Amino acid sequence: MRYYIVFAFLFIVGFGVFVYSIDSHSFTFNMGTKSINLPIAIWLMGVLGAFAFLSWVFLFKHNASNKIRSWREKQDFEKLLNQIMAQDTQKTFLKTKFANKYMENLSQILARYDLKADLNTPTSGCEKVDNLFSHYQNIENGELKEPKEHAKHTLSYEHAYFPKRLVALIQHDLKNALETLKNEQIPLDLRRYAFIEITQKGSEKEILKALNLMQGFLDKECVRHFLKAFFEKNLALDVSKISQLCLEVHYDKNDYLRLAQMAQSFLIPDKWFKFFEFLSDEDEQAQKAFLFVLLELEMNDLAKERLATLPFEEYALLNAYMDLKNHHKAYKLEAFL
Numbered sequence: 235m236r237y238y239i240v241f242a243f244l245f246i247v248g249f250g251v252f253v254y255s256i257d258s259h260s261f262t263f264n265m266g267t268k269s270i271n272l273p274i275a276i277w278l279m280g281v282l283g284a285f286a287f288l289s290w291v292f293l294f295k296h297n298a299s300n301k302i303r304s305w306r307e308k309q310d311f312e313k314l315l316n317q318i319m320a321q322d323t324q325k326t327f328l329k330t331k332f333a334n335k336y337m338e339n340l341s342q343i344l345a346r347y348d349l350k351a352d353l354n355t356p357t358s359g360c361e362k363v364d365n366l367f368s369h370y371q372n373i374e375n376g377e378l379k380e381p382k383e384h385a386k387h388t389l390s391y392e393h394a395y396f397p398k399r400l401v402a403l404i405q406h407d408l409k410n411a412l413e414t415l416k417n418e419q420i421p422l423d424l425r426r427y428a429f430i431e432i433t434q435k436g437s438e439k440e441i442l443k444a445l446n447l448m449q450g451f452l453d454k455e456c457v458r459h460f461l462k463a464f465f466e467k468n469l470a471l472d473v474s475k476i477s478q479l480c481l482e483v484h485y486d487k488n489d490y491l492r493l494a495q496m497a498q499s500f501l502i503p504d505k506w507f508k509f510f511e512f513l514s515d516e517d518e519q520a521q522k523a524f525l526f527v528l529l530e531l532e533m534n535d536l537a538k539e540r541l542a543t544l545p546f547e548e549y550a551l552l553n554a555y556m557d558l559k560n561h562h563k564a565y566k567l568e569a570f571l
């Protein structure tokens with residue numbers, strides 16, 4: 235447009251000078267009582283100037299219209315791009331209006347599809363999309379980037395890459411594990427994974443805090459890791475709480491027995507005895523574990539008394555072991571458990 239104005243100005247001036255050099259006569263234009271007397275060259279320059287101005291207005295309007303249309307197309311493209319990325323990362327999107335009816339129709343069509351990223355495809359040339367794919371590739375490769383990168387790309391809890399990314403974040407910093415436990419919308423299996431990570435790597439304070447956050451949501455695997463941490467790190471927790479945990483996840487005879495075998499390495503005989511005596515009083519399933527403790531501690535009379543109160547058929551092997559022991563025959567206890 236700038237070049238057009240300069241060219242038109244120079245052309246009109248040049249044309250006027252040329253005409254004036256040929257004919258310098260004037261022309262009078264009467265308007266009622268007034269009249270305007272100017273050289274013919276000036277009148278012609280005025281006509282050309284008016285034509286140039288009107289053509290400039292037309293071109294300006296056309297150029298402005300193109301820019302507005304281009305801006306609207308770009309906005310529609312951004313809206314459609316955001317929809318595609320939202321359908322991938324969030325499995326949903328916010329509906330919006332499009333300037334172009336074909337783009338709006340395409341948006342409605344895409345809304346009926348479940349969009350998933352395919353990492354085995356060439357780059358798109360769109361920075362937003364390629365950055366998201368690069369993020370997915372980092373997750374796939376187990377490469378943890380800066381937390382800011384994760385903040386840029388929010389994934390729904392159902393997204394295929396959400397578990398991998400969360401696991402990487404938890405392994406990177408236990409603070410992320412604690413934040414995971416606080417969010418009840420995160421799938422339970424991932425929260426349990428975060429809990430196990432805390433029991434393995436956390437301090438006593440962090441482990442007990444995690445236990446409080448996950449109260450009622452633990453399974454046997456979680457309790458097993460917690461009890462391992464309980465003995466290894468000598469956590470300050472009452473045995474009644476341990477009994478409650480075992481009851482909540484429905485510990486069976488073998489679970490209690492494995493617990494007794496593990497605890498043997500950490501507790502002195504007196505504490506080992508009292509610990510499993512309490513558990514057996516609270517849960518019938520802990521009887522076998524307590525008998526194991528009694529027999530390991532050579533408390534045979536007490537073991538015999540306890541066996542006499544229990545169903546014979548259910549503990550037939552241990553009764554057989556006691557009979558053999560009474561006949562001074564030595565066998566490994568583990569074979570009768």
